[in-house]
Amino acid sequence: MSTPAPAAEDKPFKAKDFPKDLLAAQRKLVELYAALHAHQARLPWSREANDGWPDEPERWHRRGRPATTGWEAADAETYDRLWEDLRKAAEAVQGDEHWRLCKQHGVEGADLVAARQALKQAEGAVPAPKKDEPALDQDDVERAA
Numbered sequence: 001m002s003t004p005a006p007a008a009e010d011k012p013f014k015a016k017d018f019p020k021d022l023l024a025a026q027r028k029l030v031e032l033y034a035a036l037h038a039h040q041a042r043l044p045w046s047r048e049a050n051d052g053w054p055d056e057p058e059r060w061h062r063r064g065r066p067a068t069t070g071w072e073a074a075d076a077e078t079y080d081r082l083w084e085d086l087r088k089a090a091e092a093v094q095g096d097e098h099w100r101l102c103k104q105h106g107v108e109g110a111d112l113v114a115a116r117q118a119l120k121q122a123e124g125a126v127p128a129p130k131k132d133e134p135a136l137d138q139d140d141v142e143r144a145a
Contacts, residue, residue, distance in 0.1 A: 013105040015115035018122055022096045026125040029089040036082040043075055044068040093119075 018026075048070045055064035071079070102112055119125055 013101065013107075015102045015105070015107040015111065016118045016122070018119055018125070019096075019098055020124075022093065022098050022119065023122060023124040025089065025092040025096060026119050026122070027127050029086070029093050030125070031127055032082060032086045032089050036079070036086055039075070039078055039082060043071055043079070047071050047076060047079075 045065055046068050050065070050068050050070070052065040052067040056062040099112070099116075102108075102115060107115060
């Protein structure tokens, strides 16, 4: 005779057993960060038109910048939308019910930090690369989280 499986409330709580909605929210956050990063990489260095400035060799931290006409209106709109979407995604991850449950079960301090860090690398939290696209590297994941 077999013993029935324990009910969900009888299972011990594990902070690193992330719910599917939290994994999906983290994946969306990483995807948005990657999209914003890729968008920024192709934009001029200044949002507004700027005459730039020459290098100042005696001040190593003051490198020169070329003149720029700034961003196109559509690029600025895309940037602003991506940033807003990224903020909302970060709020969804940080405010997820799972973190309240962690605290409720005594997971706090360094253990809570470790659980939050583990989410960044959990299976399903980082999107698989699409064909002919480079995979996100760990720096992208860390900055997104």
